[in-house]
Every structure is written in structure tokens, then in C-alpha cells.
Amino acid sequence: MEDTHRLAEEIRSTGFTCLMCGGCCSRGDDDGNLVLVSAPEIRAIMDHTGRAWDDIAEPYPDMMPAEGGGEFTLAWCLRRTKTACIFLDKNNRCTIYPARPLICRTYPFAREEGTLSVYACPGIGQNTLCNEAETIAEECIRRDLAEAKDAERTGEVFKTMKLGPDECAVVDSEGVKRIWAK
Ligand code: SF4
Known part of the structure; x- marks a missing residue:
């Protein structure tokens, strides 16, 4: 709780309002x-x-090469059109x-190793209402805990991965998911 209030205070003093520019949801150059x-x-x-x-x-x-052949990646991302999510x-x-995913709920903020990280966004420096700062802080903490749990589970799954030389997979917290084989 103390952590939430401290983060919320940092967010409030940084200042942020979503300007609905769509920049964080768009495909960059x-x-x-x-x-x-x-x-x-x-x-x-x-x-x-x-x-x-x-x-x-x-x-x-x-994609990364797997020991013994094949390729893997450790994450999924939202599908995009030519221009945006x-x-x-x-x-x-x-x-x-x-x-929407937690990354979308907290952007442009994140809690990383206990401290607040702030990413580029034209809404930074704008006023933030009290409740929004508290909500963003809560979501930052929820995201941090969820990502740690997901990474731990994905790490356990990764240890079980056995790919053939021509296989490609996504390793996530649910399992090793083969996406193609030559
Ligand atoms: S899911 Fe996230 S990136 Fe996609 S439109 Fe919603 S907020 Fe933007």
C-alpha cells in the first residue's frame, strides 16, 4: 500500500494525461x-x-537459435495492421x-526494480488527477508482479523445450508452442 502511494505521488509529480494521440498503439517508423x-x-x-x-x-x-537446432522466441505481441494495433x-x-493488456494500462509508466520508469509520450508533464495516479500506480504494481510470475513459469517451461532442427516455437507460461516446421 505504501508502495502504491509512493508510486502514485511520483506519477502525480511527473504529470500525465492521455491525449488520445494513438501514438503508443501505432506502428513506429x-x-x-x-x-x-x-x-x-x-x-x-x-x-x-x-x-x-x-x-x-x-x-x-x-527468434533465437535453440540448442540442438530449431528456433524459438519467448513472447507474443498483439497483431498489427500496417499502421497500428x-x-x-x-x-x-x-x-x-x-x-487490454497491463502494458497498455500502465503506459507510459512502469515499475522496474521498485522504481518508476517513464517512457516517451506527449502526455507526460500534463496534469494528472489524483485517482488516475493511484490507479496507474496500482496497475504498475500488478503488472510488475504478473510479469515476474509469467517469466518464472516461462523459465520452467523453457527447461523442458526440445525442438527438432527444423522446428520453430514460442515458449510461454503455458507451454512450448510449435509455430512451424520445415
Ligand atoms: S490493446 Fe493496447 S495497443 Fe492495442 S489499441 Fe488497445 S491500448 Fe492500444
Whole structure:
């Protein structure tokens, strides 16, 4: 609780208001702005939208060679159109707002190793209402704990991974998911 209040105070003094510019949901010039999403979050979006896993998420593109052959990646990210997240509408509104991932709930803030990190955003420095700062702080802590739990479980799954030389997989907290084989 003390941590939440301290973070909220830092957020309040930094200042932030979402300007609805859609920048954090858009595809950057360098093909950046990948929105990482965990397996439980994908399941929540599936429940919310009725859409299939593959319609929601794609493998994080940074593939690594596996011992003994094959390739793997350790994350999923939200699917994108040529310009933005598939869930961003033409008015820069999130169409899955109640089920959006924690990374979207906390951006441009994150709690990293107990301290507040602030990422680039044109809304930084704007006024933040008291309740918003408390809510963002709570979500930052929830995200930090969820990511640690997810990483721990993914690490356990990773130890069980055995890929053939021609296989490619995403390793997540649910298992080793083969996405193609030559
Ligand atoms: S899920 Fe919603 S908030 Fe997150 S990147 Fe997509 S449109 Fe933006």
C-alpha cells in the first residue's frame, strides 16, 4: 500500500494525461511499438472478443537459435495492421479497453526494480488527477508482479523445450508452442 502511494505521488509529480494521440498503439517508423502480451492476457482477450488466439497475437519476431537446432522466441505481441494495433479504431480508441493488456494500462509508466520508469509520450508533464495516479500506480504494481510470475513459469517451461532442427516455437507460461516446421 505504501508502495502504491509512493508510486502514485511520483506519477502525480511527473504529470500525465492521455491525449488520445494513438501514438503508443501505432506502428513506429522503425517497426517498433510491439505490444507484448502474456498467455493469460491473450486468453482474456479471446474471452472478451470471441476471437481465436492467432487472430489476436503473433510471435515476438526476435527468434533465437535453440540448442540442438530449431528456433524459438519467448513472447507474443498483439497483431498489427500496417499502421497500428489491430484493436485501435479510427478515433484512436481501444476496442478492447476492459481487456487490454497491463502494458497498455500502465503506459507510459512502469515499475522496474521498485522504481518508476517513464517512457516517451506527449502526455507526460500534463496534469494528472489524483485517482488516475493511484490507479496507474496500482496497475504498475500488478503488472510488475504478473510479469515476474509469467517469466518464472516461462523459465520452467523453457527447461523442458526440445525442438527438432527444423522446428520453430514460442515458449510461454503455458507451454512450448510449435509455430512451424520445415
Ligand atoms: S490493446 Fe488497445 S491500448 Fe493496447 S495497443 Fe492495442 S489499441 Fe492500444
